Amino acid sequence: MGENKGRGWSLGLAGLLTPVTFWLGIFFVIPLLFILAYSFGTSGVYGGITLGFNPSNYLKVFDPLYLKIVGRTLLIATLNTLLCLALGYPLAYFIAFKGRRHRNALILMVMIPFWTSLLVRAYAWVVILGGNGIANKILQFLHLTDKPLNLIFTPQAVTMGLVYSYLPFMILPLYAALERFDTRLKEAAQDLGASRWHTFWRVTFPLSMPGVIAGSILVFIPSAGEFVIPDLLGGSRTVMVGNLIQQQFLNARDWAFGSALSIILAVLLIGAIMYYVRRVGTDQLEGG
Amino acid sequence: MGDSKGGPLSRGLGNLSDRALLLFTGFVYLFLYAPIFVLVFFSFNSSRSTQTWTGFSFKWYGALLQDQSVLKAFYTSLIVGVSSTVIATAIGTFTALALVRYNFRGKGFTDSIVYAATVMPEIVVGVSLLVFFVAASIPLGITTIIIAHVAFNISFVTIVVRARLSGMDRSIEEAAQDLGANPVNTFLRVTLPLILPGVMAGALLAFTLSFDDFVITFFVAGVGSSTLPLKIYSMIKFGVSPVINALSTVILVTTVIFIFGGSRIFMKKEEG
Amino acid sequence: MVYREKKLTRGRFLKVMGGGALAGSTLSVLVACQPNTSAQNSGGNGGGGSGGNSKQLNLYNWSDYVAKSTIPGFEKKYKVNVTQDFFGSNEELLAKLQAGGIGYDVIVPSDYMVAIMAKSDVIQKLDMSKIPNFKNVGQEFKKPPYDPKNEYSVPYQWGTTGILYNKKKVGKIETWDPLWDPKYRGKIAMIDDVRETLGAALYRRGYSVNTTDPKKLKEAEDELKKQKPLLRGYFASTEVRPLVVNGDVLLGHVYSGDGFTAVIDNKDLDYVIPQPAATRWTDNMAIPKGAPHADLAYKFINYLLGAKAGAALSNYTYYGTPNEAALPTIDKSLTSLPTYSPPKKVFDRLEVIQDVGKATRKYERIFTEVKSS
Numbered sequence: 001m002g003e004n005k006g007r008g009w010s011l012g013l014a015g016l017l018t019p020v021t022f023w024l025g026i027f028f029v030i031p032l033l034f035i036l037a038y039s040f041g042t043s044g045v046y047g048g049i050t051l052g053f054n055p056s057n058y059l060k061v062f063d064p065l066y067l068k069i070v071g072r073t074l075l076i077a078t079l080n081t082l083l084c085l086a087l088g089y090p091l092a093y094f095i096a097f098k099g100r101r102h103r104n105a106l107i108l109m110v111m112i113p114f115w116t117s118l119l120v121r122a123y124a125w126v127v128i129l130g131g132n133g134i135a136n137k138i139l140q141f142l143h144l145t146d147k148p149l150n151l152i153f154t155p156q157a158v159t160m161g162l163v164y165s166y167l168p169f170m171i172l173p174l175y176a177a178l179e180r181f182d183t184r185l186k187e188a189a190q191d192l193g194a195s196r197w198h199t200f201w202r203v204t205f206p207l208s209m210p211g212v213i214a215g216s217i218l219v220f221i222p223s224a225g226e227f228v229i230p231d232l233l234g235g236s237r238t239v240m241v242g243n244l245i246q247q248q249f250l251n252a253r254d255w256a257f258g259s260a261l262s263i264i265l266a267v268l269l270i271g272a273i274m275y276y277v278r279r280v281g282t283d284q285l286e287g288g
Numbered sequence: 289m290g291d292s293k294g295g296p297l298s299r300g301l302g303n304l305s306d307r308a309l310l311l312f313t314g315f316v317y318l319f320l321y322a323p324i325f326v327l328v329f330f331s332f333n334s335s336r337s338t339q340t341w342t343g344f345s346f347k348w349y350g351a352l353l354q355d356q357s358v359l360k361a362f363y364t365s366l367i368v369g370v371s372s373t374v375i376a377t378a379i380g381t382f383t384a385l386a387l388v389r390y391n392f393r394g395k396g397f398t399d400s401i402v403y404a405a406t407v408m409p410e411i412v413v414g415v416s417l418l419v420f421f422v423a424a425s426i427p428l429g430i431t432t433i434i435i436a437h438v439a440f441n442i443s444f445v446t447i448v449v450r451a452r453l454s455g456m457d458r459s460i461e462e463a464a465q466d467l468g469a470n471p472v473n474t475f476l477r478v479t480l481p482l483i484l485p486g487v488m489a490g491a492l493l494a495f496t497l498s499f500d501d502f503v504i505t506f507f508v509a510g511v512g513s514s515t516l517p518l519k520i521y522s523m524i525k526f527g528v529s530p531v532i533n534a535l536s537t538v539i540l541v542t543t544v545i546f547i548f549g550g551s552r553i554f555m556k557k558e559e560g
Numbered sequence: 561m562v563y564r565e566k567k568l569t570r571g572r573f574l575k576v577m578g579g580g581a582l583a584g585s586t587l588s589v590l591v592a593c594q595p596n597t598s599a600q601n602s603g604g605n606g607g608g609g610s611g612g613n614s615k616q617l618n619l620y621n622w623s624d625y626v627a628k629s630t631i632p633g634f635e636k637k638y639k640v641n642v643t644q645d646f647f648g649s650n651e652e653l654l655a656k657l658q659a660g661g662i663g664y665d666v667i668v669p670s671d672y673m674v675a676i677m678a679k680s681d682v683i684q685k686l687d688m689s690k691i692p693n694f695k696n697v698g699q700e701f702k703k704p705p706y707d708p709k710n711e712y713s714v715p716y717q718w719g720t721t722g723i724l725y726n727k728k729k730v731g732k733i734e735t736w737d738p739l740w741d742p743k744y745r746g747k748i749a750m751i752d753d754v755r756e757t758l759g760a761a762l763y764r765r766g767y768s769v770n771t772t773d774p775k776k777l778k779e780a781e782d783e784l785k786k787q788k789p790l791l792r793g794y795f796a797s798t799e800v801r802p803l804v805v806n807g808d809v810l811l812g813h814v815y816s817g818d819g820f821t822a823v824i825d826n827k828d829l830d831y832v833i834p835q836p837a838a839t840r841w842t843d844n845m846a847i848p849k850g851a852p853h854a855d856l857a858y859k860f861i862n863y864l865l866g867a868k869a870g871a872a873l874s875n876y877t878y879y880g881t882p883n884e885a886a887l888p889t890i891d892k893s894l895t896s897l898p899t900y901s902p903p904k905k906v907f908d909r910l911e912v913i914q915d916v917g918k919a920t921r922k923y924e925r926i927f928t929e930v931k932s933s
Contacts, residue, residue, distance in 0.1 A: 013386055016382040016386035016390075019378070019379040019383075020380075020398070023438060023442060024405060024439060027417065027438075027439040028404075028408075028413070028439050030420060031416035032408075032412075032416050034416060034420050045921055046658075046679065046920070047654065047655065065929055065932055065933065066932070068932070090312050091312075091313050093309070094309050094312075094313040098306070109317065110320070112543060112544055115496055115543045115547065116324070116543050117500050117520060117539055118502065118517075119502055119517055119520045119521055120327070120520065120532075120536040120539060120540075121323065121324075123520070123524050123532060124324060127323075127327060127338045127533075128322075128326055130338075130339050130806060130808060131803075131807050131809075132806050132807060134326055148807070152808070164320075221409060222410065224409065225409025225412065234793065235749075235791075235793015235795060236795070237792075237794070237931070242411045244928070244932065245415060247928060249415050249418065249507070250651070250652045251655070252651070252925075253651065253655050253658070254921075254924075258415060262412045262416065265411070269407070270404070270408075428663075429663060509645075510656075510663060511620075511643070511663030512616075512618055512663075522623045522648075525623070525648065526622075526623030526798040526799070
């Protein structure tokens with residue numbers, strides 16, 4: 001790389017790094033340390049917190065009630081990731097390999113929902129899944145049901161809303177990975193007699209692994225921390241960890257427990273990424 | 289679709305699977321767009337219902353234009369978006385330069401913090417900032433929102449700019465320095481113009497993320513600082529009326545115009 | 561390993577941002593166009609921004625809880641700006657206030673929350689000499705149990721909490737029991753509010769809404785857990801209203817104003833104050849400690865206790881007014897509803913929610929558990 005290491009440059013380096021150190025140090029790292037400290041504190045009845053070393057907030061998470069919520073959250077996030085992958089991969093594949101002239105237009109069409117407000121997109125489902133909403137009207141028209149079904153405010157509605165909101169986050173990195181794909185590799189495999197199916201699983205899919213990983217992480221993380229969509233589409237019945245944290249901070253005023261939950265969520269998610277990237281990622285990527 | 293690459297082998301089964309793929313793709317696009325069309329459709333409904341069509345009307349657009357609080361929220365979002373984008377883009381660009389151009393002790397650490405800020409769940413960032421601002425007695429308001437947005441945007445800008453920088457040929461810069469240009473001049477005259485597309489891309493990503501952010505803003509908002517997403521949330525939750533549909537339609541149309549208008553200009557530039 | 565991890569993360573982000581950058585570049589016009597929009601906006605909406613030299617009042621209120629004319633009327637009269645932010649529950653209001661939501665001049669907490677806030681030292685004592693219109697407040701709203709000396713609060717609106725239901729499909733109801741009737745599985749919605757929802761269960765059992773008896777609370781918890789499978793969910797009262805109106809649910813736990821709004825438009829619906837007891841609540845105006853524009857806050861409070869502004873408020877919200885001077889100009893369609901101004905017999909069986917002290921935690925824990933179960 002040929003870095004310069006003279007004195008003037010160190011000054012330059014210090015100049016370049018000061019703002020980020022300041023900003024992320026004060027407004028990202030320190031706040032995290034604060035909630036770490038708070039998570040061992042004790043909350044007062046009307047809010048307020050006494051610092052100390054009180055592990056009970058963490059022990060509380062192991063209460064079956066809360067464990068269930070953590071488990072449900074991870075389950076919903078995983079399901080959401082898989083569904084996004086199942087819907088997104090064929091689409092990205094189609095745009096990258098069959099889209100040809102229309103590629104840009106097609107990918108732009110994926111981006112329009114991506115650039116539109118997340119809340120607006122969640123709200124669309126409130127309208128569609130309502131008792132007299134379009135979904136029920138269609139079902140009745142097709143005689144699949146004679147009475148309106150309870151579609152909204154169910155775990156299924158939450159999953160639907162999550163898939164809808166996060167699908168573009170899956171498609172874009174998948175497309176970015178597939179787009180760079182050298183089609184000659186595919187041809188070579190096929191010239192050697194591999195079937196299309198074979199070619200796909202042995203050549204195309206492994207090479208698109210970086211996109212799969214990127215997309216999965218971009219979908220999994222925010223959906224595991226989500227609280228808006230379960231709030232709007234779940235009728236406060238499908239509680240996820242995000243809702244629980246929000247409740248602790250804004251309703252129950254139990255900041256200590258809320259902090260402990262936040263720390264656990266962060267550790268779990270970052271742990272999951274590291275595990276996933278190592279497990280699924282390394283050999284595939286290194287192989288490519 | 290006369291696909292040249294799949295061509296030689298796509299007989300019989302190939303065509304069938306191509307068709308299935310096409311069908312599936314169509315279905316996914318339908319899934320992406322149907323809800324949006326439903327929203328737009330009911331924004332023209334004449335009654336208050338967002339589920340039963342009663343007739344055509346523009347009245348919810350009229351109501352939207354008269355709603356001062358929506359206009360104000362839009363204005364707040366714009367201020368927050370622009371200021372946090374400017375600050376985050378500057379800091380992020382510096383950080384990317386430092387990470388690409390220098391080897392230093394603690395580089396790995398800086399790197400991890402930058403990435404950690406992008407993968408940290410928003411709700412955790414939101415509550416930790418709330419706790420921090422309260423402890424530091426910084427009053428919640430537009431300032432705290434901007435601070436928070438800069439914090440999550442720095443990383444995104446850094447990553448985008450860094451992608452551009454690491455693919456860049458350094459010889460021009462070296463030439464400039466050999467010719468006696470000082471580092472600041474080299475940066476302004478040579479490096480910056482070269483990485484400008486990356487910087488712009490980072491800035492736009494930052495602006496969008498800021499403009500659309502709900503979760504973090506929800507926790508750090510204070511007096512008179514309701515942004516557009518906060519306003520939309522309270523509209524959905526506490527008083528559903530087709531005004532939200534009208535607002536959504538406006539947001540949507542604006543987005544489409546910008547994307548298509550922008551892509552046209554962008555593509556021309558690429559060709560030229 | 562660490563190195564690999566990093567490399568991968570970088571790799572994946574480059575890919576991601578490849579997508580982002582593509583989108584970003586295509587959007588480059590966006591930035592060029594923004595200044596226009598903002599300039600237009602700040603021009604057309606001079607009162608909107610926090611800038612400007614004129615004085616400003618910061619109101620922190622429930623959503624959709626002022627008449628269309630309330631704020632413009634006040635702004636014109638005193639040549640000031642009013643900004644309004646919204647909260648979703650009393651607990652959220654307290655949390656935000658404690659979390660340094662400094663800067664608000666007028667807040668609108670409900671009864672028991674006034675007591676908690678006074679105790680937590682987040683609201684200030686009022687100088688009644690600055691609120692001459694306090695004379696308009698009806699006797700039954702003066703010296704309430706949560707603020708026995710009228711030191712901290714002045715009533716804003718009052719109402720009851722009951723059931724909005726579809727009379728045609730359910731038939732006439734009089735108690736809380738239908739909210740637990742398996743017949744209506746999936747057709748019931750409750751308010752997402754710790755005291756009100758636990759309250760409904762306590763009332764059903766014949767207990768006080770302010771009980772601190774762990775045994776009674778346990779019974780209420782069991783009631784709610786039993787009820788949960790029958791529910792569509794827990795919502796804001798304003799969300800419940802359209803659910804009932806659209807026929808998504810048949811029975812909805814709501815505040816009276818939401819009930820009346822629905823009933824007036826739809827003859828199939830009715831609002832009932834169930835037996836044996838129900839909540840009568842009062843929302844109040846209070847001034848937080850450290851309010852930057854306390855003088856304006858007094859003017860605002862006094863303004864709303866005036867006859868005209870008070871009537872406009874209730875004619876919009878459909879809630880009861882504690883303001884006797886406003887009563888004569890309340891819409892007849894509203895005052896003619898039997899549950900709008902309940903007769904003494906009904907009024908006497910209504911309970912006011914009070915601060916339950918240390919049991920607050922217990923209440924909150926129960927509600928969280930029920931919602932999470």
